[in-house]
Amino acid sequence: MTDHDVVIIGGGAAGLTLTHRLGRVNHPRGGPPRVALVEPPPGPHTPPPRTWCFWEPDGGDWDGLLAARWRNLTVVGPGGAARTAPADPYVYKMLRSADVDAHVRSRGGFEPVPLLVTAVRDGADHAAVEGTLPDGTPARLTARWVFDSRPPRPAPVGRTLLLQHFRGWFVRTPADAFDPGAAVLMDFRPPQPEGAVAFAYVLPLSAREALVEYTEFGPEPLTTAEYDRALADHCARLGLSGFEVTAAEQGVIPMTDAPFRPRAGRRVFRIGAAGGATRPSTGYTFSGVLRQGAAVAAALERGRVPVPPVPHRRRHLAMDAVLLRALATGRVRGAEFFTDLLTAGRLGDVLAFLDGGGRWSRELALGLRTPVAAMFLTTLDHLWYSARTALTPGRGSAPPPTATPGGRRRPVR
Template sequence: MKHYDYIFAGAGLSALMAVYEIAVSGKFSDKSILLLDADSKKTNDRTWCFWEKPNGKFDAIVSKKWKIAWFAHENFRRILDLNPYQYKMICGLDFYNFVFVEISLHPYIHFINQKVNSILEKNDLVFIETASETFSCNKLFNSIYDPKSALSQQQFPVLQQHFIGWKIKTVQKIFNPELPTFMDFSIPQNGNTRFMYVLPTSENEALLEYTLFSKDLLPEKEYENAIEDYIQKLGISTYEIIEKERGQIPMTSYQFWKKNTKNILNIGSAGGWTKASTGYTFKNTIKKSKALIEFSQHENDFTKFHKTNKFWFYDLLLLDILSDKNHLGSSIFSSMFKSGNPALIFKFLDEETSLYEDLKVILKCPKRLFISALINRIFKNQPVKTIK
């Protein structure tokens, strides 16, 4: 049985980001590290977007940056000035290649293309079994998301950010490559929180994603029909689908970190690293990974890693509302962006604002909804009944 100091079960965004931080830190060369995943990470299976100031650590693989963006509602349209931020896009395969090139420079880091079947903690060691062999380690980082624990409880609502995206190439020059659509809520909501997302990379190429924040997934055809309708609405008559992508990201304030042990740390979606109120993952994962590597240099007990902050509670209130009245998502997000300062909103969503700045953002939202949610959470401790 091969033994390692650290094993990463799953090689998704959080694991690869953490391993990258380990590699570039230069402080773990005396450790043996293994990445285990059934996926070889050789396909362009997803796209990550995030807002960030210029000169970020992953700018070398950013395929497109935008300084402004459209926000649309059925009653208004607004161009958001993102300064001092930029909205950045990274393709999955570019990220995988970037990380694996760095890993290849560090012989103490290994990747094995095998599926994790089981994990067992025993006698201060962790054992990981695949179909063909068993490994042991001192510390395990688990990024394999199991929705059962979150879905089997009633204390915290569980929604999904779910979407299908088409990257298309048109005959006409239809897109402005410097103006993406951040959220377009003018599309039919059909009782949910639904929006279209458009990321143009040239005048005749763009990624269009039909996205929902809701509990239940849709039949595949319903997403694709919505994309086709939107393409027609843009006046596009002839186009080619270059790539397709599909995803679902948990949106919940469920306390995944309570399942951490001294030697097993849940990371990524499995550890509650996804920003619960938006489903955004990339920027949060950068922060969490850096904090994790710093923590691992001086702490030995993974139960001490997580710390809850005020933003966890803000997210919980929003999810309480969307769980009970999902159709109100459009009005909530639109109320923030209609007249709010985009830079301040993005700073708030990055969890970097002061209490005074929090209030400037929160007070743009429908107040009665959040007061009702707050009362139910604090005083009644029961499912929230929101006000229309």
């Protein structure tokens, strides 16, 4: 006899949205499954609040909790030329993790367990999650299925690794300074670091409040002081003065061609970024998390093994591997590449491709807007590498990842 049907480890985007989804599942034995959501006790292991951004059509499950939404998106090139276009049929949306957490808990239907997990043990009939309670007492939960959103150890290794690292300020201005109807998706006017890509974005919450964020795709995060200098420079570039920083967020997202395998055992699975939900070329994860949760819920309702899918098509992962390699080797300049991609045609088509939708014909048209020679050379390089590693015993994903050239560097001023 197991304690639960499902144990979910981690209360981030993947864990919370899966918990919410399972509350609407009609389990084969009748009623919703018995679910436990395991999170570390409050303290150093508690993740900080986050904002989660994604795009989808109107009418999504989370629309009632949105902190903000935008139909129009702006892209600013390195030289300052700006293009604002509708994202139709999509809407760009922002959720706050605290709002999602409060909503999921208010609906109930699961057991919250404050447990610092020390081990997950697979088995033929059930899996076990072991750890310590807040008072230090050992505890053990058993379940038919365990979904673990923690980063796998060791991390999967691929050929190329870039880090999307960022810091954002929530700012409040003394006078109207933002257009709440339009978000700046990418602004490439910040100085471009050697061997990396830098951009900023602005997500208005009102005419006087916005999230201003500085991001790099590169080999190594900056210090907080370096991020703050870059943010101050960009706020000056935007003409902001006398503003107040009301909060900040900071993080690192791996962008890698490493293979992620959601199945970790007979009854243990990985979800979220740990299960391959992150799109390697963009770092966006939330849409992939929602697709994984929907697939798990559907499998449980049908009495099937609930293996979370990698929510990205194989051809898109191959394209992402080529792009990451092209950026890492310097064959393409990231600022120009993304500006051309996002501004040359209909924005909705680009967003469909970046989220895994769209048709071959549109993808081919998008590909022709990129530096064709550089991307073709990198594609040949990728195919040769893939064939060589497939034919060489003991290779596969073993070689150490490479990032952009240069090691530790600071933004070029």
